[in-house]
Amino acid sequence: MLPLAGYAERLSARPGQTLRFHVANATGAPVSARVVRVRCADPNPAIGGVQTEPVDIAVEVLATPGPQPVPLGSYAVLGPAGLLGAAADCTAALLVQPTLALPRRQVLLSTLDDQGRGLQLELTPARTVRATVGTSTGPATLETDQPLPLHAWTDLTLVVDSAARMLTLSARPLAGPATSQAVQLALAAAPVLQSPTRCLSLASASDTAPVDCFNGRLEAPVLLARALPTGDTVSRPAADDPACIAAWDFALEMHSQRVVDTGPHAHHGRLVNTPTRAVCGARWTGQEHCFRHAPAEYGAIHFHDDDLDDCRWPATHAVHLPAGLKSDAYALLLQAGDAAENIPFFVVPPLGRPTAKIAVLVSTYTYTIYGNHARPEWMIDPAWRADLVAQNQAWGAYPYNPGEHRDYGLSTYNYHSDGSGIALVSWRRPMLNLRVGYVTYPYPEIRGSGLRHYPADSHLLLWLAQMGHEVDLITDDELHREGQALLAPYKAVLTGSHPEYHTPQMLDALQAFRDNGGRLAYLGGNGFYWKIALDPVRDGLIEIRRGEGGIRAWAAEPGEYFQQFDGQYGGLWRRNARPPQKLVGVGFTAQGNFVGSHYRIDPAARSNPRVSWLLEGVAAETVGGEGFSGHGAAGFELDRVDTRLGSPANAVVVARSENHPPEAPWVLVPEEQLTHITTIPGQPHKALIRADMTWFDCPGGGEVFAVGSITFCGALPVNGGDNDISRILDNVVRRFSR
Numbered sequence: 001m002l003p004l005a006g007y008a009e010r011l012s013a014r015p016g017q018t019l020r021f022h023v024a025n026a027t028g029a030p031v032s033a034r035v036v037r038v039r040c041a042d043p044n045p046a047i048g049g050v051q052t053e054p055v056d057i058a059v060e061v062l063a064t065p066g067p068q069p070v071p072l073g074s075y076a077v078l079g080p081a082g083l084l085g086a087a088a089d090c091t092a093a094l095l096v097q098p099t100l101a102l103p104r105r106q107v108l109l110s111t112l113d114d115q116g117r118g119l120q121l122e123l124t125p126a127r128t129v130r131a132t133v134g135t136s137t138g139p140a141t142l143e144t145d146q147p148l149p150l151h152a153w154t155d156l157t158l159v160v161d162s163a164a165r166m167l168t169l170s171a172r173p174l175a176g177p178a179t180s181q182a183v184q185l186a187l188a189a190a191p192v193l194q195s196p197t198r199c200l201s202l203a204s205a206s207d208t209a210p211v212d213c214f215n216g217r218l219e220a221p222v223l224l225a226r227a228l229p230t231g232d233t234v235s236r237p238a239a240d241d242p243a244c245i246a247a248w249d250f251a252l253e254m255h256s257q258r259v260v261d262t263g264p265h266a267h268h269g270r271l272v273n274t275p276t277r278a279v280c281g282a283r284w285t286g287q288e289h290c291f292r293h294a295p296a297e298y299g300a301i302h303f304h305d306d307d308l309d310d311c312r313w314p315a316t317h318a319v320h321l322p323a324g325l326k327s328d329a330y331a332l333l334l335q336a337g338d339a340a341e342n343i344p345f346f347v348v349p350p351l352g353r354p355t356a357k358i359a360v361l362v363s364t365y366t367y368t369i370y371g372n373h374a375r376p377e378w379m380i381d382p383a384w385r386a387d388l389v390a391q392n393q394a395w396g397a398y399p400y401n402p403g404e405h406r407d408y409g410l411s412t413y414n415y416h417s418d419g420s421g422i423a424l425v426s427w428r429r430p431m432l433n434l435r436v437g438y439v440t441y442p443y444p445e446i447r448g449s450g451l452r453h454y455p456a457d458s459h460l461l462l463w464l465a466q467m468g469h470e471v472d473l474i475t476d477d478e479l480h481r482e483g484q485a486l487l488a489p490y491k492a493v494l495t496g497s498h499p500e501y502h503t504p505q506m507l508d509a510l511q512a513f514r515d516n517g518g519r520l521a522y523l524g525g526n527g528f529y530w531k532i533a534l535d536p537v538r539d540g541l542i543e544i545r546r547g548e549g550g551i552r553a554w555a556a557e558p559g560e561y562f563q564q565f566d567g568q569y570g571g572l573w574r575r576n577a578r579p580p581q582k583l584v585g586v587g588f589t590a591q592g593n594f595v596g597s598h599y600r601i602d603p604a605a606r607s608n609p610r611v612s613w614l615l616e617g618v619a620a621e622t623v624g625g626e627g628f629s630g631h632g633a634a635g636f637e638l639d640r641v642d643t644r645l646g647s648p649a650n651a652v653v654v655a656r657s658e659n660h661p662p663e664a665p666w667v668l669v670p671e672e673q674l675t676h677i678t679t680i681p682g683q684p685h686k687a688l689i690r691a692d693m694t695w696f697d698c699p700g701g702g703e704v705f706a707v708g709s710i711t712f713c714g715a716l717p718v719n720g721g722d723n724d725i726s727r728i729l730d731n732v733v734r735r736f737s738r
């Protein structure tokens with residue numbers, strides 16, 4: 001845990017609105033807070049370091065910040081307290097698929113209270129199943145002999161027979177070589193099943209907090225007010241059983257956090273910390289891959305002990321954004337003793353009242369998807385880690401890294417503790433890499449400033465200010481919710497360095513803007529690549545299913561390519577009939593290390609009146625050989641033209657990258673490869689590793705300029721903007737905004 005940490009309730013707001021912040025302070029010192037405008041988030045001394053300006057905005061203190069826990073772990077709370085009522089006999093059953101062995105217990109189902117009343121099923125450190133049942137003389141326990149297999153389904157049943165004073169615990173594997181188990185325990189006293197203070201919780205020992213959380217999948221929990229005869233198993237669905245107390249069906253309302261009880265008493269429940277739904281259950285046959293077509297085969301929920309959808313800290317500070325406040329990048333700066341924290345946010349213009357001709361689209365959904373990305377180098381390479389720490393100290397950079405501080409949940413580029421990919425993330429938590437001064441990569445002699453995402457995008461904002469271009473900032477969230485109406489008043493829209501993640505609504509809005517005369521400048525690489533879904537009710541929760549194809553941090557399991565939040569097929573936009581080439585003319589083709597190279601201008605472009613204006617003031621044959629990102633304007637992740645995938649026939653490639661450094665072991669994206677020597681386009685691998693700087697116009701009068709490289713914006717501030725990459729983009733921005 002950090003000594004001082006915080007997050008904003010949302011990442012953007014408008015003048016006239018109030019933005020609340022949630023801060024945890026473990027220092028014991030008082031916290032001071034102030035707002036600044038962020039001109040540059042790059043701590044590299046060569047660019048002048050982090051640059052901020054004070055803003056005369058009062059910060060209201062709502063509560064004194066103190067230490068706060070982070071409630072990691074998902075679970076379910078089912079039904080009301082005292083769910084078992086006056087039942088003397090009981091059968092509790094559920095399907096279980098464990099995915100992780102731990103040196104602690106993992107609770108599967110519990111109504112057990114502090115007085116020992118109720119019942120509980122748990123997985124022991126040895127992966128055996130232990131049952132605990134309250135009696136009039138204290139809790140009684142029994143345990144299976146053999147461990148449950150990992151990644152396999154087992155039908156667990158606990159029978160409490162009051163008349164016979166007998167507990168029976170059985171574990172019946174649904175497939176595989178494991179054998180059925182059944183153990184019994186004679187009770188010395190009458191069972192006490194009624195717990196008037198406890199709801200039933202799944203995957204946690206508590207119904208108020210994540211405690212001893214389970215890692216794995218649970219399905220079809222059932223409670224019956226009768227003792228099942230020896231050797232019998234619960235018939236599912238169990239809602240028609242006359243003794244049914246509750247029968248929860250996880251295949252219903254998968255988009256929500258509601259858990260539906262199909263039994264006669266409607267003891268519905270809720271999920272906490274958003275475990276993963278729309279996953280294959282015990283009855284998945286493989287014949288259907290869409291949960292909407294065969295919901296009964298997707299009746300499982302995957303719980304993790306590191307799920308987190310909201311830190312749930314109290315709001316401690318509020319900032320009322322005054323009318324007339326300039327649309328720009330801002331941050332709340334916090335100080336408590338020697339501890340410092342900064343929380344960036346973005347002010348967008350008043351609704352329907354733009355203040356500039358140019359809008360910069362800030363990739364807040366991409367920032368959130370990458371939030372707290374613990375890079376593999378941090379975990380596996382001590383020298384890399386030590387060098388980054390030393391560089392941060394020398395530069396006065398943000399000192400914390402998600403690889404070391406994993407307390408606030410990781411990114412969708414990481415794995416859960418059980419090895420499954422993280423598909424659901426939230427911005428309602430501290431995101432350490434969304435910080436002024438955060439450095440991703442060490443070794444400035446190779447990688448320049450080594451920035452990604454928010455700090456890297458500040459290179460563009462710094463350059464725009466240096467060149468005198470007035471802009472409004474808008475973010476992914478406004479674009480998703482307001483669509484084309486948000487963009488329509490602007491002459492031009494510019495992206496940042498890596499606009500990777502988009503909803504259908506966002507792409508619809510950008511396409512409509514372009515096709516109705518708008519000018520779009522795509523200033524990054526690997527953009528418009530993955531499809532995402534948003535929680536239909538709660539702000540700040542984003543889902544990604546890393547389906548078939550694509551350069552992926554992890555791969556979604558077969559049958560789990562459809563998104564729980566909206567029921568749509570996820571994965572690459574290319575596999576959803578919307579390759580990036582259709583929107584911006586270029587699309588992801590290759591990836592290497594974070595190093596850059598230059599572009600070579602096509603001589604034909606200089607004499608082509610359609611694009612020669614781009615090159616006014618540019619005499620050199622190559623451009624972009626310097627930069628604060630990888631020391632070159634073309635690097636790391638590259639996009640190219642491909643008419644097969646939708647690049648317009650009238651697109652003109654103005655320049656192509658070349659001579660990519662050998663420090664980057666370049667790879668072609670998987671969706672372009674057939675074998676180690678053949679590609680889908682039919683060209684050699686090496687020929688497809690390039691960035692295409694491209695321009696085209698549209699029938700409705702719109703225009704698109706695309707650079708095809710993540711590191712492009714890092715070249716803009718070189719020599720204070722006196723460089724050829726700067727001149728090219730300045731030509732574009734001036735034409736696009738007139």
